[in-house]
Amino acid sequence: MFKYYLPTGQEQNFATVGQLKNELEQINAIEWKADEETIIKWGEEEGYPTEGLLGVDKKVQFTEPVESYNMVSLAKFAFSILWQAVRHSEKYGTLIIFDF
Numbered sequence: 366m367f368k369y370y371l372p373t374g375q376e377q378n379f380a381t382v383g384q385l386k387n388e389l390e391q392i393n394a395i396e397w398k399a400d401e402e403t404i405i406k407w408g409e410e411e412g413y414p415t416e417g418l419l420g421v422d423k424k425v426q427f428t429e430p431v432e433s434y435n436m437v438s439l440a441k442f443a444f445s446i447l448w449q450a451v452r453h454s455e456k457y458g459t460l461i462i463f464d465f
Contacts, residue, residue, distance in 0.1 A: 371462075382454045382461065389448055397441075404448050412442030 366380045393399055399407075413434065420426050450461050 382451055385447070385461070386451045386455070389444070389451060392444070401448075404445050406445075407441040408445035408449060411438040411445065413439070 366378055366384075368376055369379050371377050393404070414429075414431055416428050418426050418428065453459060454461050
């Protein structure tokens with residue numbers, strides 16, 4: 366990791382896509398041992414409950430009240446998003462910026 370400046374002039378921590386890829390591969394090897402096809406499917410099949418309606422106010426209204434979330438499912442969904450971002454970055458030479 367190293368520090369550098371964004372186009373806005375703000376100093377930020379940077380790392381290589383190779384480093385992120387290596388870390389994701391290590392997490393997968395320890396936790397799931399999933400193949401790439403499975404990891405990509407997690408982006409479509411895991412995550413927050415999808416049984417709901419989008420209201421006029423642009424907020425999701427669940428048909429059933431959500432009392433708790435499946436944390437493993439949320440982790441798989443997030444992992445899939447990062448995995449796909451790394452693959453996209455490798456293929457097209459784009460940056461991945463975490464802004465949260």
